[in-house]
Each structure stands twice: as structure tokens, then as C-alpha cells.
């Protein structure tokens with residue numbers, strides 16, 4: 487029997503299959519792009535390696551794309567064929583995959599919690615639970631999980647830095663900024679390619695208004711991202727946030743075209759519609775437009791790849807971004823189709839996601855479409871009551887800020903400065919230092935136009 491790099495059993499007779507799978511998980515944990523080829527090689531070396539099929543399904547599930555559901559189902563079926571030989575830990579991963587793929591996200595997380603209870607240094611479970619919880623807005627829960635594991639870790643366990651960067655991001659999202667930054671910096675010191683640690687520091691800096699420092703931080707580390715997956719493009723999106731707050735719109739556009747949505751980059755050639763990339767693109771273009779910047783035809787390529795996602799309900803955070811994209815490119819018929827499909831899904835779904843679509847994703851999408859039509863009264867009517875529920879769509883405070891920027895813009899158009907004060911309070915409660923000084927919330931930048 488073989489083991490992964492932290493000593494957990496991998497149930498296969500093939501040392502080659504075990505080694506390939508261990509590499510794939512290592513690369514996944516280290517945010518490397520090179521993951522699926524190693525899983526395929528593992529399965530090729532031992533087609534009955536049940537856990538390898540599970541890992542394949544989990545990576546595909548993590549991509550949050552309804553078009554992958556057939557492949558995920560195949561992975562689950564193949565895993566069941568090897569299930570008799572699988573360890574209890576591996577079977578829990580299979581159960582988590584089945585729950586996650588069916589949209590029962592909370593149930594998937596409890597599988598990871600059980601794995602971690604008995605295997606507290608199983609970093610794969612820590613990362614997957616964080617990913618699941620992040621995309622449903624449950625970062626307090628995620629922080630509790632990483633805290634429970636933390637005392638079992640030490641610097642000599644492989645992946646210690648990744649454990650720290652995961653923990654750091656949990657802490658950042660629950661506003662424990664100082665410890666978050668300390669742990670994240672420690673992780674990046676261990677490994678400067680640690681994109682998640684780099685990212686956690688960038689989050690702390692945007693929340694604390696440290697814009698120039700944020701640019702310097704990312705500038706100093708960008709040379710380490712060549713093997714990093716789409717997270718490198720999200721780091722460039724974060725850099726855009728800093729430039730945007732400084733009013734450096736030309737820099738934002740240049741980074742957008744060179745990195746964030748440069749369709750010639752191999753990452754975007756191979757997967758042009760990965761959810762995080764779509765979010766980055768939509769979010770940055772709209773933020774620029776809210777500052778009066780003409781983004782020209784940039785919405786179109788985003789819209790083209792959104793059209794085959796109209797029935798995708800894998801992410802209540804991504805769906806409103808699809809609505810933003812469709813409306814911005816004047817595809818209002820398709821935007822309404824997207825919205826209708828979301829409503830049908832929300833009514834029918836008895837998992838974790840349906841209620842989140844109802845509470846957050848649908849109101850945010852209606853508001854986004856109305857905002858594009860300059861129907862500011864509808865934006866306010868929908869978002870003022872929904873705004874305290876928006877966390878349920880998942881994503882970070884920095885990402886969800888987009889919907890508060892939309893609300894602030896509509897309030898300003900309607901001349902409702904009194905309600906704007908409430909939104910500023912919301913932004914400060916979300917953890918932003920001195921919300922009123924931010925470019926999207928300054929009164930002089932919110933002139934009716």
C-alpha cells in the first residue's frame with residue numbers, strides 16, 4: 487500500500503498510480519495549473535484506483551461548470567467500481583464528491599470535517615472544505631475548521647506553508663487582519679510561489695486601504711507565478727483593484743488586456759470561461775464603467791462564452807456576473823433567460839444552493855440588469871432589502887463589494903444621499919477601513935450623470 491506526501495494511505499497496488507496522484511494533489515494544493523494530466527496518468531496506471539477517480543471528479547467539481555457534470559458523473563461511477571477496496575478516508579471523499587456535485591455543499595463539508603477530525607493534516611480536505619465554504623459565504627465555518635486542524639501542524643509536515651495560507655485567508659475573511667497577514671507572509675516566505683498566501687495579503691491590503699503597498703507587494707512576487715493556475719490572473723485582478731482605487735485607470739486597462747482577459751494566454755485558450763476568470767472580467771469592466779471609463783468592446787468576448795452557461799447553477803456568486811455580462815453587451819433577452827432559469831432552479835433545489843440563489847444571486851442579478859437599463863429605482867428597491875443577504879452568494883468581501891458599488895451608484899442617481907450613509911456603514915461592517923474615502927463611495931465621484 488502507498489501513501490501521499492503527508493502519510494495518508496492511497497489504496498492502489500500500483501506505485502506509479504500512487505505517485506502520479508500524489509503529484510496531482512500536490513500541484514492542486516500549490517495552485518499549479520498542471521493537475522489533470524497527472525490524474526489521467528494515475529488512472530491509466532491503475533484504472534481501478536477508486537480514489538484517483540474521486541480526485542478527478544473533485545477537481546472538475548471545483549471548476550463550477552455545469553458542462554462538466556457528465557464527466558463528474560462518470561468519475562463517480564468509476565470510483566464506485568473500486569469502492570470496495572477504498573479506505574474509510576477515501577470513501578468519505580467520494581461521499582463529499584457526490585454531495586458537492588448534487589449541490590448539497592454543507593453535507594460535503596461535513597465529510598471533510600470528519601476526514602480532518604481523524605486526519606487533521608489532510609491538507610486536501612482542508613483546501614476543499616475552504617473552497618466549498620468560500621463559494622457559499624460561510625467563512626466563519628471555514629475558519630473554525632482550519633483552527634481545529636492548526637494545532638496538529640508543524641513546519642516539518644509537507645505543505646505547512648499551504649496550511650498557513652489557507653488559514654490566513656479564513657482569518658482575513660473574518661476580519662482578523664493582523665494574524666491573517668502574519669501567517670500569509672510566513673507562507674510566502676516558505677514558498678514565494680504560494681499564490682494563496684500572496685492573495686491573502688493582497689486582500690488584507692485592499693481592506694485596509696493600503697493601495698500603493700499592495701501594488702509593491704504584487705509587483706515583487708509576480709515573477710513567481712509562471713506555473714500558477716488561474717489564481718495568477720486573479721492576483722492581477724487584485725492589482726487592478728489597487729490601481730482603480732488610486733484612479734489609475736490606464737494601468738487597470740493595460741493589466742486587464744495583458745492578463746485578466748488576455749484570450750491569447752494559454753490558461754484562457756484552454757479554458758476561456760472558468761468561473762473565476764469570468765468574475766474577474768465582469769467585475770473589473772463594471773468597476774471601470776462606474777468610474778466613467780469607456781471599456782469599448784471588451785464585454786463581447788465575455789458574453790460569447792457566457793451564452794452556453796445560461797442554465798449553470800453551480801455558483802450563486804458567478805451567476806450574477808453572467809447577468810452583468812449579458813446586460814452590458816445588450817443581450818437582454820438572454821439575461822432574462824438566465825434569470826428565469828435561476829428562478830426555476832431556486833424553487834426546485836433542495837440543496838445548499840437553491841436558497842442562496844433566492845436570497846442573493848437572483849436579487850443581485852435583477853439589480854445588475856436594471857442598473858444597465860438605468861432603472862435605478864428597481865436597483866434600490868431590490869438591493870436595499872437584499873443587501874444584508876448578499877453574503878450568501880459566496881465570494882470575498884472585496885468581490886461582493888461590486889454589488890454595493892452598483893447600489894451606491896443608483897442611490898446617487900436618485901439623489902438618495904441619506905440611504906448612501908447606510909451603504910457606507912455596510913461597507914465598513916464588511917471590513918473596509920474608511921469606506922467613505924474609497925473611490926466608488928466618495929460623494930464627488932458619485933455625481934448623477
Ligand SMILES: [Fe+2]
Nearest residue numbers: 685689720882
Ligand atoms: Fe481575491
